[in-house]
Amino acid sequence: MSQLSAAVGFGLITASILSIAAVGFTLQFSVTNILNLAYGDIMTACAFAAYLVNRLGVNIWISLVVAALFGAVFSMLLNRFVYFQFVRRGTRLFGMIIVTIAMSLVIQNVLLAIFRPTFFSYHTSPGASYHFGGMIFTASQLGIMGIAVVAMLGVHLISTRTKLGKAMRATATNPGLARSCGIATDQVIDVAWLLSGALCGVAGVVLVLNTATFSEVTGATFLVPVIAAAILGGIGQPYGAMLGALTIGVAGEVAATVISPSYKDVVAFGILILVLLVRPQGILSEVASAKEVAA
Amino acid sequence: MSDSMQFYISTLLIYLFIDIMGVLGLNLQFGVAGIINFAYIVFVAVGAYTCAVLSLGPDYAGNFQHYAFGASWPFPLPILAAGVVSGLLSLIVGVISLRRLRSDYQAMVMLVLSLIATLVATNATGLVNGPAGLATVPQPLADVLNLAPLEYQWVYAGWCAFLTAVIFLFVRGITNSPLGRTLRAMRDNDRAASALGKSVTNLRLMIFVVGGVIAGISGAVFVEFIQAWSPGSWLYPETFVFLAAIIVGGAANNWGVMVGTLLVPVGFLEATRFLPQVFYDGFIEAMQWVCVGLLILLFLWFRPQGLFPERPSRFQPRPQAQPAARPPE
C-alpha cells in the first residue's frame, strides 16, 4: 500500500512536469492549428540553456528563468520565421507535420553536434525530504510541483481575466472572426508562442531536475507523454491538457510500480493510440469529430 | 580496378538498389496515394526479421540468440514470406488506423506505432532477440554457388538490380494506369474523389498493403546481404531519409524518386562518409541529420514538387479539322 501511495506521489511529480509541457503544446496548437513535433527538442534546447547558465555558477532556479526566456523567444521566432511562412504559402496539414519533424531533426542534431553524445546534469541538490502520507518528496520536487501550480494558475488567470487571454481564445476559436472584431491576430499569435515557449522552457528544466541526467534526446523522448496528455484532454484545451497530464502522470507511475518499470512508457503510448483511434477529439472537447466535418 | 574499390562499388550499388526498392514503395503510399506513413521503416524491419528467422533455422537451447518461428527455408521463400508478413501487418495497421482522421493526426498515429514497434522488438526478448538483434543470417545460395566473396557481391548486386526492375515495372504499372490517376485524385482531394463514387478507404488500404509488401521485400533482401538486423538498424528517423529522397527527387514521379534516392541516402550520406572526423566521432553523423532536415525544409520551401515533378498523362492528339474555341477566362 505504501508502494502505491509512493507511486501516486511520483505520479504527481510527473503530472506536474507533464502539465506545464502539455499546456504549452496545446496552446501552440490552439492558436496556429499546428502539432509542433519539435516541441520536445525545444525543451531539450532550453534545458541546455539552463545548463550553460548553471555551469557559470548561477543557481538552477534562476537558470530556469533564463531557460524560460530562451524558450519564449526561440519558439516565437520559430513560428514567425519558419512555421508561419509555410502556412502562409498554403502548406497543408501533413506538409506542416513534415516541417515540424524536419525542425525536430535539425534542432536535436545541432544540440548533439554542439554538446556531444554524453550525459549532462545540473549543479544542484535535491534538498531535504518531506513525507506526506505514504508519499516522499524532495525539496526540489516540491519546488517543481509549486512551479506547476503557479504556471497553471497563471495560464488560467491570463486566459480568463485579461484582454490578451480573451483575444487568444477568440483567435483560437475563429481567427477570421477575431480579425474582423479588430483583434490583431498576428500579434496575439506571437504572444501565444512566447507564452507557450516559456512553458516549454520551464518544462524542459524541471524535467531534467527530476531525472538527474539528460542528453540531446531527453525532450524528444518525453514528447510522447506530452502529446498523449494534450490529446487526451482535448487538443487545444488548456484545462484538458492539465487533466490529461494528471491522468497519464499518475497512471504511468502506478503502472511502473505495480507491473514493471518499462511499462511507464507503454501506458503513455497505449493511451495516446487509444485516444487517437477511439476519440481523437479528446475528453473535454466539444467538437463532434476531429475537425474533419464535411461542408 | 582494385579489389577493395570493387567491394566498395558493389556494396554501394546493392545499397542503392535496396534503397530504391524501399523508396518506390513509400512513394506509392505517400507520393501517389497521399498516405502519410511515418512507420514505413517498421514494415521494412518486419520483412527483415521474418526473412532472418526463416533462414536461421529453428532456435535451440544454448543458442546465443533467441527468436520465435525459426526455420530453414531455402531461397527465395524467406523473401516471399517477408513480403506476405509485411503485407498482412500493413493490412491490420491500415484497417485500424486509416480512418478519417485529419491528416496530421494520422501521421502521428503512424509515428507512435513505429515507436511502439521499437519498444516491443527491444523488450520482447524471445521474439527477435531484443536489443542485440539477430546475426549470422545466412546469405542465400552461398553454398550452392560457391563463389569468392567479391564475385558473390557482384552476383548479389545483379540480383538486387533485377528485383528493383521488377518492382519498378510493377509500381509503374499502377501509376501509368487509371488506378494511378484515381489514386492521385484521391490524394489531391479525397472528398471530391469520394463524391465521384471512389471508395477512398478501400483504395488507401490497398495501396498501404502493396507498399507494405514492397517494404518487406526490401528489408528481406537487405538482411540477406548484411546478415544482421537489430532495433538500431531501423529507428523511426530512417523513414525520413526515404521521405527526403521523395521530396527532393519528386513525389509521385518514379524516375524522380530514384534520382532522389541516388542523391540523398546514397549520394549525400555516402559522400559525407569520407569526410575526416572532426571535433569528435559522430559529429559528421549528427551534421548529416541536420542536413537531411534542412534539405527537406529547403525543398518544401523552394521546390516542393521536387527535381522531377509529377507528369500528368498526355493523350494522342486527335485529327482536328477546326480550331478549338478560346476558353473563357
Next chain:
Amino acid sequence: MSAEGISFVLEVNDVRRDFGGVKAVDGASFSAQRGKITGLIGPNGAGKSTLMSIIAGAIKPVSGRITFEGRDLTGLPSHRVARAGIIRTFQMSAEFAKLSVIENLLVAPRAQKGESLLGAELGRMYWGRDEQALVDRARDVLDRFAMTAKENELAGNLSGGQKRLLEIMRALMAEPKMLLLDEPFAGVNPSLARQIEQYLLDLRDEGLSMIMVEHELAVVERVCDPVVVMAQGKVISEGSMHDVGAREEVLNAYLVG
C-alpha cells in the same frame, strides 16, 4: 412516385442533424422533380448547405429519410450515393490540382477496367481501348464547354471560373442522374456566370435533374423552377419563385434572417 403526372426523383423526409447543440437541420422535407432545376434558397444559416451535404452522403442525418428513385439512400457514405447517380459539386473549388484538366475528367467515370490492381497491371492491352473511348468522350465535353485548349493544363493553374466549369464537366463525365450544385456561381465573373447558367439550362432540357443552392435571387428566378425555401433548419415553403416570393412566411424569414 408521381402525383398528377409530376415525377419525383428525390424525396427528403423529416431530416434532422445537429452539431453540438446547434440544430442545423431541424425536420426538413421536400421533393425534387425529375428534369427540373430545383432551387434551395433561404437566409444565412438556414441549413441549406448542411442539407445538401446530407443528401450527398458527406454528413449523416440524425433522423429522417432520403429516397432517390425509390431507393433508400439515408446514411449511405458519399461514394455510395455517387454510385447511385447523385453527383455533387462543391462550394469551394475541389479540383484535383496536380492532375491535368483532361485527367480530372477521366477520373469521374465509374467502374473503369484499369482501376483495379489486377486491371492496372494487365496494362494497356487490357484497359487501353476503354480508356481511348473515355478520352474521346472527355474531349467532346471539353469542346462543348470551350475548354479544349486547356486539356493538358494542370487543374490547379486554372482561374476560378474555369475551375467551376471543370467541376461541372467532371460531374457530367460521371453520367449523373442528378446534380447537386452548391452555389455554382460564387466567385465567378458575370459573363462566365451567364454562360454557366445557359449550360445548366441546356443540361436540364436534356433531362438532367438538379438541385441548386443559390443566394442571388435574380439568378434563382432565371434558372430554378420550382424553389424550396429553408429557414432555421426547416423547409418553410415550396413552389415556383413567383408564388413563393409572395408568401408571408418567406418574407418574414428573410427579414429575420
